Amino acid sequence: MPELPEVEVTRLSFAPAIQGALVIFASLGKALRWPLGCPVTALAGRRVQGVRRRGKYLLLDLDQGLLLLHLGMSGSLSFAKSPPPRGVHDHFDLVTSQGTLRLHDPRRFGAVVYASSQADPIAQKLLGHLGAEPLGDGFLLADFQIGLKIRKAAIKQVLLAGDLVVGVGNIYASEALFLAGIRPTLRACKISRARAARLHAAIREVLARAVAKGGSTLRDFSSASGATGYFQLEAMVYGRTGQPCRVCGTPIKILRQGQRSSFYCPLCQAL
DNA sequence: CACGGATCCTGATGGC
DNA sequence: TGCCATCAGGATCCGT
Numbered sequence: 001m002p003e004l005p006e007v008e009v010t011r012l013s014f015a016p017a018i019q020g021a022l023v024i025f026a027s028l029g030k031a032l033r034w035p036l037g038c039p040v041t042a043l044a045g046r047r048v049q050g051v052r053r054r055g056k057y058l059l060l061d062l063d064q065g066l067l068l069l070h071l072g073m074s075g076s077l078s079f080a081k082s083p084p085p086r087g088v089h090d091h092f093d094l095v096t097s098q099g100t101l102r103l104h105d106p107r108r109f110g111a112v113v114y115a116s117s118q119a120d121p122i123a124q125k126l127l128g129h130l131g132a133e134p135l136g137d138g139f140l141l142a143d144f145q146i147g148l149k150i151r152k153a154a155i156k157q158v159l160l161a162g163d164l165v166v167g168v169g170n171i172y173a174s175e176a177l178f179l180a181g182i183r184p185t186l187r188a189c190k191i192s193r194a195r196a197a198r199l200h201a202a203i204r205e206v207l208a209r210a211v212a213k214g215g216s217t218l219r220d221f222s223s224a225s226g227a228t229g230y231f232q233l234e235a236m237v238y239g240r241t242g243q244p245c246r247v248c249g250t251p252i253k254i255l256r257q258g259q260r261s262s263f264y265c266p267l268c269q270a271l
Numbered sequence: 272c273a274c275g276g277a278t279c280c281t282g283a284t285g286g287c
Numbered sequence: 288t289g290c291c292a293t294c295a296g297g298a299t300c301c302g303t
Contacts, residue, residue, distance in 0.1 A: 002296060033279075033298090056297075073297055074281075089281085107280045109297060153274060162298080169296055218296065219283085258275065261294085 004167025005210035021096035055166030072109025156184035
């Protein structure tokens with residue numbers, strides 16, 4: 001479900017409300033992708049200092065250690081003063097003095113992992129290889145161009161891999177490639193410097209715009225306060241197989257790359 | 272060692 | 288209505 005925009009919209013929706021809260025207790029439901037990494041009872045008594053984001057991870061800074069939250073494919077967070085009783089797909093509750101943060105995740109590809117610090121091996125394993133933050137100052141065009149030059153995989157796969165630039169998932173990879181006029185199957189190393197520059201700008205543009213629209217709600221995404229997103233309404237290619245391209249009218253095509261669907265306009269995205 | 276594919280899990284959807 | 292196959296916003300791990 002959640003790519004960078006959905007994760008960032010989620011963060012913005014509860015970070016101010018949970019800031020400074022005292023953890024009263026925490027509880028786990030069914031197993032998520034990885035074990036918590038500490039006794040769940042050890043979280044009680046800690047204070048939440050703030051919420052950051054790295055790629056698609058949310059980092060809950062505690063006065064001692066931090067929690068890494070990942071929403072996987074189907075996860076969402078809610079934050080409420082009086083949450084309803086836990087449902088079958090609610091797998092983590094962090095009950096605090098200011099409200100309960102709850103992870104809802106039917107497919108359980110998501111994760112809640114404790115790390116004693118960002119130098120902790122588990123934090124390094126999950127975050128250490130991540131690429132540049134596309135909306136930050138560190139997403140440098142020169143580095144992006146070099147990164148593309150040395151990768152032979154299809155550009156769509158390179159964007160999804162997350163070791164060059166983070167946060168671009170299946171929706172926004174297709175959307176950014178459309179904006180840049182690049183076919184998803186084109187090998188990264190074959191992209192000219194000029195087109196790489198277009199793609200660099202397109203990634204920033206599409207992600208920033210999606211954040212501004214509250215993310216994309218395809219099936220069930222909502223922020224921690226329950227708000228749904230609207231970006232999907234203005235998708236140029238994602239999920240639009242057979243429908244006319246919004247620019248040239250040519251029917252949008254779909255193809256499979258690495259078990260995922262890619263959408264593109266055969267005319268606007270020449271090669 | 273870079274790359275492609277299988278894999279974890281549940282729910283929704285469409286064809287027969 | 289039921290049954291089966293397919294697909295879904297992610298990312299790690301493993302074999303080549």
